[in-house]
Amino acid sequence: MQTYGNPDITYGWWAGNSGVTNRSGKFIAAHAAHTGLICFAAGGSTLWELARFDPSVPMGHQSSIFLAHLASIGIGFDEAGVWTGAGVATIAILHLIFSMVYGGGGLLHSLLFPGDMQDSEVVQARKFKLEWGNPDNQTFILGHHLIFFGVACAWFVEWARVHGIYDPAIGAIRQVNYNLDLTMIWHRQFDFLAIDSLEDVMGGHAFLAFAEITGGALHVVAGSTPWEKKRLGEYSKFKGAELLSAEAVLSWSLAGIGWMAIVAAFWCATNTTVYPEAWYGEPLQLKFTVCPYWIDTVDLQGGGAFWGHTTRAALSNVHYYLGFFFLQGHFWHALRALGFDFSKVSASIGNEKNATFTIDS
Structure with missing residues (x-):
């Protein structure tokens, strides 16, 4: 800090x-x-x-x-x-x-x-100590995180394949096999809001599981291989030795969770395949005054809606605003990690208030 x-x-x-x-x-x-x-x-x-x-x-x-x-x-x-x-x-x-x-x-x-x-x-526990100036230590810890995320993705893919998940197209539970089409996965990066195939959704998770587990394994062994030890200084700089700090890692974490929350908000507001209408309510309408927000497109009077909104409206709006504030935290800690001194801002404002000006006659 x-x-x-x-x-x-x-x-x-x-x-x-x-x-x-x-x-x-x-x-x-x-x-x-x-x-x-x-x-x-x-x-x-x-x-x-x-x-x-x-x-x-x-x-x-x-x-x-x-x-x-x-x-x-x-x-x-x-x-x-x-x-x-x-x-x-x-x-x-x-x-x-x-x-x-x-x-x-x-x-x-x-x-x-x-x-x-x-x-x-x-x-083995001592390997998980925190050494902010040691990229090999940080990549070792990061690798384990990636492997856990990858295993979670693989578990979800297998759950859909063996147990089955709800398909709004047929209104029932069905087993879903993943579509591991790399061309499809690439194009879905740009139109994921309109995705309408559960097979494509599972294919993306399967690819992500492979990428995270493979990347995690590489990060775990990074720094321990002979070819890296021979050129430790060069590879340490490549891994960001001059960027690592507690503030920097915290800022990156906030950026990641903030961006995911905002993406989830837009996705949930309109997509009825991943967020079925039967469970989340009807798609929302995007509004904008000072900032974007979503409103319900149905009349909920007399229903059991909590605070008068559908599940979709509550989930989308809360995700968006949490994501927005997470990103503000990212900017704050990222600037601190870069050495920006926020205390000088308040000091400068105080000097401006106390300053006296004279006009030469």
């Missing part, structure tokens, strides 16, 4: 990142605890939506965001193919149980395990 030239600076409790900047053990504790909070929110919200669900009102008109996501991947249907919420409570309770497991892991890493992984007695 940038200290503006003051090595003895003390951050307030709200600057949570300052406490984990150079302490990899605390960093892992924060990650585990954060995952526990997400699991708890998912499980609790799913139970809340299930408790207030009204079968006589379309799901998309009840702002049932978590139920809609589960229905989209084929969960909650009876043997006749009708959505009844079967098994949803079990999944919600499992999330609540996992939240306690993750929370316990966060407490263990925070209170019992070393605050810095380089102090761990486990040899």
